[in-house]
Structure formats: structure tokens, C-alpha cells
Amino acid sequence: MKNIKTTILSNQEVSPDYYRMKILAPGISDLAQPGQFVMFRAQATDEPLLRRPFGIFQTGTLPSDCDGLPDKEFVEILYKVVGRGTAIMRELHEGDRVEVLGPLGRGFELADDGREQILVGGGIGLVPLYMLASELVKKNKVRLLIGGRSRKDVLMVTEFERLGVETYVSTDDGTLGEQGPVTQVLERKLSKFPDAVVYACGPMPMLEAVFRICQPRQVALQVSLEAFMACGVGACLGCVVKGAGHSEQQPHYLCTCKEGPVFRAEELDWELLEKRVNEGEHSHE
Amino acid sequence: MSEMLLSAGSTADGPDLAVEFAGLRLKNPVMPASGTFGYGEEYSPYMDLNRLGAIVTKGLSLRPKAGNPTPRIAETNGGMLNAIGLQNVGVDAFVEQKLPFLKEVQTPVIVNFFGNSLEEYGQAAQRLSQIDEIAAVELNISCPNVKRGGIVFGTDPGAAAEVVSLVRRHFNKPLIVKLTPNVTDITVIARAVEEAGADAISCINTLTGLAVDIRRRRPRLANGTGGLSGPALRPLAVRMVYQVVQAVSLPVIGVGGIMSAEDALEFLIAGAHAVQVGTANFVDPAAMINIVDGLKQFCQEEGVAGISELIGTLRC
Ligand SMILES: Cc1cc2nc3c(=O)[nH]c(=O)nc-3n(C[C@H](O)[C@H](O)[C@H](O)COP(=O)(O)OP(=O)(O)OC[C@H]3O[C@@H](n4cnc5c(N)ncnc54)[C@H](O)[C@@H]3O)c2cc1C
Ligand SMILES: Cc1cc2nc3c(=O)[nH]c(=O)nc-3n(C[C@H](O)[C@H](O)[C@H](O)COP(=O)(O)O)c2cc1C
Ligand code: FES
Numbered sequence: 001m002k003n004i005k006t007t008i009l010s011n012q013e014v015s016p017d018y019y020r021m022k023i024l025a026p027g028i029s030d031l032a033q034p035g036q037f038v039m040f041r042a043q044a045t046d047e048p049l050l051r052r053p054f055g056i057f058q059t060g061t062l063p064s065d066c067d068g069l070p071d072k073e074f075v076e077i078l079y080k081v082v083g084r085g086t087a088i089m090r091e092l093h094e095g096d097r098v099e100v101l102g103p104l105g106r107g108f109e110l111a112d113d114g115r116e117q118i119l120v121g122g123g124i125g126l127v128p129l130y131m132l133a134s135e136l137v138k139k140n141k142v143r144l145l146i147g148g149r150s151r152k153d154v155l156m157v158t159e160f161e162r163l164g165v166e167t168y169v170s171t172d173d174g175t176l177g178e179q180g181p182v183t184q185v186l187e188r189k190l191s192k193f194p195d196a197v198v199y200a201c202g203p204m205p206m207l208e209a210v211f212r213i214c215q216p217r218q219v220a221l222q223v224s225l226e227a228f229m230a231c232g233v234g235a236c237l238g239c240v241v242k243g244a245g246h247s248e249q250q251p252h253y254l255c256t257c258k259e260g261p262v263f264r265a266e267e268l269d270w271e272l273l274e275k276r277v278n279e280g281e282h283s284h285e
Numbered sequence: 286m287s288e289m290l291l292s293a294g295s296t297a298d299g300p301d302l303a304v305e306f307a308g309l310r311l312k313n314p315v316m317p318a319s320g321t322f323g324y325g326e327e328y329s330p331y332m333d334l335n336r337l338g339a340i341v342t343k344g345l346s347l348r349p350k351a352g353n354p355t356p357r358i359a360e361t362n363g364g365m366l367n368a369i370g371l372q373n374v375g376v377d378a379f380v381e382q383k384l385p386f387l388k389e390v391q392t393p394v395i396v397n398f399f400g401n402s403l404e405e406y407g408q409a410a411q412r413l414s415q416i417d418e419i420a421a422v423e424l425n426i427s428c429p430n431v432k433r434g435g436i437v438f439g440t441d442p443g444a445a446a447e448v449v450s451l452v453r454r455h456f457n458k459p460l461i462v463k464l465t466p467n468v469t470d471i472t473v474i475a476r477a478v479e480e481a482g483a484d485a486i487s488c489i490n491t492l493t494g495l496a497v498d499i500r501r502r503r504p505r506l507a508n509g510t511g512g513l514s515g516p517a518l519r520p521l522a523v524r525m526v527y528q529v530v531q532a533v534s535l536p537v538i539g540v541g542g543i544m545s546a547e548d549a550l551e552f553l554i555a556g557a558h559a560v561q562v563g564t565a566n567f568v569d570p571a572a573m574i575n576i577v578d579g580l581k582q583f584c585q586e587e588g589v590a591g592i593s594e595l596i597g598t599l600r601c
Contacts, residue, residue: 001330001331002331003331003569003570003571041568044569046363046515046516046517046544047362047363048360049360049363049364049365049515049516049564049568050360050365050567050568051567051568099569101331101570227355227356228355228356228357228358228359228360229358230358230365230367230564230567231321231327231566231567232567233323233327233328233331233570234323234327235321235322235323235327235328235566235567236320236321236358236367236369236567237343237352237357237369237372238357238358238367238369239355239357239358240352240355240357240372241355248351251351251352253351253352253372258327
């Protein structure tokens with residue numbers, strides 16, 4: 001885990017409102033595990049004040065510009081512009097100074113013991129699944145079910161296919177792939193491969209629906225959650241979710257930043273998560 | 286550095302940042318604000334904890350506390366609101382699981398604690414007085430007394446004095462009392478806790494605020510209101526520190542919106558003996574170390590041999 005001041009290597013639009021940014025990150029890049037994230041800030045000002053959490057899309061090395069200099073180890077993030085912080089990020093260019101803290105949190109456990117591997121991504125939720133897929137394809141058949149509101153919200157399909165992942169696209173409005181929720185594809189796949197393991201990341205209502213499908217079938221499920229974060233390291237206790245068995249008398253809170261963001265489904269209290277969804281929290285993707 | 290500058294208090298490696306107050310000797314005046322630094326361990330991968338003047342823990346209660354429903358935090362302009370609800374592991378788990386790590390650090394440990402009734406404060410103080418490794422306690426009195434209709438101890442001079450004198454009876458080491466800014470006149474409370482036996486005052490805790498989600502017409506925090514912290518709070522905090530310094534003869538620790546060495550210096554010049562850094566840790570885990578370095582550099586630039594020479598030098 002490192003806190004570094006560094007520079008941007010590239011920042012490109014991939015679809016309207018979606019960008020991918022490569023950041024020079026020696027010391028972070030080599031430690032990162034699939035499902036981990038970084039806390040990012042563009043500038044040392046009070047506005048916006050807090051760093052923003054972003055999943056690690058991939059890590060890698062670029063050859064250095066000059067002979068004799070070390071290769072450039074990078075972390076790549078993929079983000080959607082939704083507010084003040086991400087609006088500033090979209091304006092950044094190669095060479096701009098930024099600060100990155102990471103890699104943070106607990107990533108995915110690889111359940112790559114020969115079972116079918118199914119990844120489910122909703123919108124920007126596909127970010128942590130790419131690094132996961134790159135690991136899983138080494139030993140397994142991997143399928144990605146990817147959903148979004150519309151064509152523009154379905155990203156990186158060719159990148160996943162290049163890894164050898166079989167992809168299934170669905171959109172709410174039918175502008176790309178089949179029309180309907182990604183969970184309808186999941187139900188079909190699970191009837192065909194009842195022993196599959198599932199990894200999911202996306203908006204809360206989608207995760208909730210994925211859980212409702214996996215639970216009765218006793219399918220092993222890991223989910224990656226989002227929460228408002230201030231510190232990202234377990235110090236502020238601002239990002240907690242209710243764990244399984246939580247009650248007023250015996251409270252059981254888990255830090256999304258430290259004990260997550262990836263949880264095994266059985267670690268969480270889904271009744272309470274469901275309540276949050278119905279209250280309309282986390283409506284953005 | 287020229288030899289001319291090597292006067293009393295300064296050392297060969299530059300100005301002396303050490304401060305002494307309330308029976309505490311700290312290598313520098315910079316420490317974390319309670320609740321923003323966990324139990325120290327959380328930030329240890331990013332910094333050398335030995336470089337801090339002291340470590341202040343998350344607020345502890347006698348028994349573990351669950352905290353509030355989520356969302357618990359909301360960013361605002363130049364600050365943030367929090368309603369964590371004082372979630373903590375409780376004194377016993379702190380001693381078993383967290384203290385062994387802190388023992389290895391060459392920095393005094395200050396335990397922040399609270400209760401929701403006089404009895405709870407008393408019992409916690411008694412328990413903490415038995416722990417050798419604790420250098421001092423910081424008493425958070427910004428909590429409601431659930432047995433007296435929920436009145437916040439720190440907003441009433443009588444209730445504040447009562448809880449401070451009770452804790453004083455159980456605790457011999459330095460007792461720092463942390464004041465809430467949610468009062469009309471903070472000097473009234475400061476005088477009350479001085480008379481009740483406090484050794485030092487830290488101020489301020491967060492200022493109660495409300496942020497609204499305009500589409501849902503609901504508060505952005507599940508709890509409704511939350512405590513404002515961060516740079517937006519700073520001028521208010523400096524003003525309150527200055528008022529308290531004028532009103533009592535106790536040493537004061539300044540807290541509220543400190544992001545940089547310059548910010549910390551405002552508090553020291555206004556009369557604080559030390560400072561606590563809270564929200565800035567979230568923004569940059571290197572914040573406190575940068576502040577320590579920045580204080581040293583400022584002393585050098587100003588030709589000051591020791592930081593304590595700057596304390597209370599505000600010209601009004
Ligand atoms: C572990 C983790 C990984 C994440 N990975 C990615 C990623 O790979 N790509 C990506 O685009 N986004 C990701 N996010 C979400 C991202 O952090 C937020 O979109 C970002 O902080 C918004 O900043 P902003 O200043 O643009 O928005 P703001 O102006 O702060 O807010 C705009 C809107 O975004 C919502 N929002 C703000 N922060 C969060 C948050 N932390 N979680 C959920 N909603 C939020 C607000 O409620 C508001 O509706 C992740 C969040 C977490 C916790
Ligand atoms: C997330 C969070 C948790 C806090 N928890 C405590 C606490 O447990 N006890 C306490 O006395 N103060 C607590 N505080 C208040 C801080 O110690 C400090 O007084 C306040 O945040 C102002 O300083 P700052 O602007 O530097 O953050 C907390 C503040 C924050 C932001
Ligand atoms: S974000 Fe601070 S504890 Fe998780």
C-alpha cells in the first residue's frame with residue numbers, strides 16, 4: 001500500500017461520459033489484486049475535498065521513453081463522469097500531477113477450481129472484472145454477462161473478448177445485444193451450468209437481483225460493493241455495510257473499504273441492503 | 286544553518302518542535318484528531334507513527350458501540366458531515382487488540398472516550414486509569430446524557446462540570462476535555478471544566494450541520510444531522526481557541542480544519558499549545574508529516590529557535 005504523487009500517462013474518452021486513465025504507479029501496480037481499488041485526487045485543493053475511490057481496471061508496464069530509464073508501471077482506471085470530481089478528471093491530460101493511494105481493500109477470491117466462471121457486470125461495474133478475468137482465463141472457461149442502460153453504457157467488450165472471454169451483452173433499451181436485464185441472461189446460464197461460480201459488480205438493484213437468483217440455487221457468489229468513502233483505509237468508519245446476522249442488539253458492521261469492497265454473498269445482510277435499494281440510495285451506476 | 290540561530294531550545298538539526306503542557310512532553314505539537322485516525326494501525330503503512338507528537342484514538346466507550354445507519358458521511362463545500370455514531374470496539378477490546386500495536390510506537394497514546402450517562406463516564410475512566418500505557422485521556426463531552434432527556438453534557442456548564450469532576454476523581458494522569466462548538470458562549474463551558482479539574486482543553490469538536498438531497502427531499506445522512514469538519518470549520522475553530530485561551534489558564538489543543546502547517550500555525554499563534562489534525566488525514570495520509578516538516582521550516586525561516594516561542598503571539 002502506497003500513497004504517491006505521480007503523473008497521468010493518458011486519459012481518453014471511450015464512450016460518451018466514460019474515460020480510461022492510465023496513471024504512473026510504481027509500487028501500487030505490482031501489488032494490485034483483482035477487485036482492489038485506489039483513492040484518487042487530481043489536485044491539492046479543498047474543492048472537492050475528499051479523494052474519490054476507483055476500481056483498478058488493469059495494471060501493466062509501458063516501455064520507457066528513453067534507454068536506461070525504468071519501464072513505466074501503471075494502474076489504469078475507467079470512470080464515468082457523474083459529478084464534480086469526475087468532471088475535473090475528464091479535463092486532465094498526460095503529464096498532469098495527481099495523487100493515488102492504493103492498492104486498497106480486499107479483492108476477489110479466485111474460485112478457479114475447474115467450475116464454470118461467470119462474471120456479471122452492470123454499467124461501470126465491469127471495471128474490477130477485467131483484471132479478474134485476466135487471471136481466471138489462465139485456467140478456466142470464463143463468461144461475461146454485461147448489461148447497461150443503453151449501447152453507450154456497455155464498455156470494453158472487445159477487450160474482454162481478446163482475453164478469450166465469452167461475452168453476452170444486454171441493454172435495457174435493446175440498443176445493443178438482447179433487450180432486458182443482465183439477470184435474465186444469468187438465469188439462463190445458471191440453468192445450463194448449475195455448478196458455476198458467480199462474481200458480480202454493478203448498481204445495488206442489480207446485485208440484489210443477482211443474489212436472489214444465486215441464493216436458491218446455492219451458487220457461490222462474490223459481489224463488489226460501493227459506498228461513500230472518506231479515508232479508504234478503515235479509519236473513519238463512514239463506509240460500513242451491515243454484515244450477516246446484524247441486529248440492533250448484536251450489531252455487525254463491515255467496512256466496505258477494508259473488509260470489502262468484495263464480499264462473499266453470505267457475509268452480508270441482504271434484507272438490509274434491499275431496504276437501502278428501496279429507499280433509492282445508490283441510484284447512480 | 287548559521288550558528289547565530291542556535292540559541293536555547295534549538296538543536297543541531299534545526300528548530301526545536303517539542304512542546305510541554307499539562308504534564309505531557311511531546312516531541313512536536315502535531316497529533317491526529319480522535320475518530321479520524323482509527324487506532325493508529327490503519328495509517329501505519331503510509332507514515333512513521335514515531336514522528337507524531339502523540340496518537341489520539343477513536344472515541345472509546347466502556348462497551349462496544351454499533352454506530353449509526355448509513356449513509357454516515359456526506360461531502361460538503363470545503364468540508365464533510367459525519368454521523369458515525371461513535372462506533373467503537375469498547376475499552377476491553379481496545380486493550381486486547383489495539384493497544385499491543387501502539388505500545389511499540391515511541392509516541393504517547395491519548396485515549397479519547399465518552400459515555401451516555403455519568404455512570405458510563407465514571408466506569409470508563411476507572412477502567413482506563415488501570416492501563417499504564419495510556420499517557421493521557423481526552424474526554425469527549427459532546428454526547429447526550431440519555432438519563433437526563435438527552436441533554437448534551439458539553440452544552441451545559443453544570444453537566445460539563447459534573448462529568449469532569451467525576452472523571453477527575455478516577456483518573457490521575459493528564460485529563461484533556463474536548464469542547465463542543467455547539468454552544469452560545471464557549472468560554473462559559475471552558476471555565477466550568479477548568480474549575481472541575483481539567484488539565485487541558487481541546488477545541489473544537491464538529492459543528493452540527495444538515496445537508497439536503499434536493500431530489501429526494503431528505504437529509505443526505507441517515508441520521509439527519511451530522512458534524513461538520515474540514516477547512517470550512519477553521520476560522521470558527523481558531524476564533525474559539527482564541528476565546529478559550531483568553532478565558533482560562535489551562536493549555537489548549539486547537540482542532541478544526543487544519544490542512545497545512547500554515548493552518549496549524551494560526552492555532553499556535555492564537556494560543557494553542559498543540560494541534561490535532563482530523564479530516565486532512567483522509568484527504569492526504571501524509572498531511573501530519575507534512576505539517577511537522579512545515580512547522581520546522583517556518584521556524585527556520587522566521588529565525589525562531591523553538592516552536593513554543595510562537596505560542597500565543599497573536600497581536601490584537
Ligand atoms: C470501491 C469503489 C470503487 C469504485 N470504482 C469506480 C470505477 O471503477 N469507476 C467509476 O466511474 N466509479 C467508481 N466508483 C464510484 C466513484 O467513486 C464515484 O462515482 C465518484 O466518487 C463520484 O465523484 P464525483 O465527484 O464525480 O461525484 P459527486 O459530485 O461526489 O457525486 C455525484 C453523484 O455520484 C454519487 N456518488 C459519489 N460518490 C459515490 C460513491 N463512492 N459510491 C456511489 N455513488 C457515489 C453521488 O451520490 C451523486 O449522486 C467506485 C466507488 C467505490 C466505493
Ligand atoms: C469521521 C469522524 C469521526 C470522528 N470521531 C470522533 C470521536 O470519536 N471522538 C471525538 O471526540 N471527536 C471525533 N471527531 C471530531 C474530530 O476529532 C475533530 O474534532 C473534528 O473533525 C474537527 O477537526 P478536523 O476539521 O481537522 O477534522 C470525528 C470527526 C470525524 C470527521
Ligand atoms: S472509507 Fe473510511 S473506513 Fe472505509
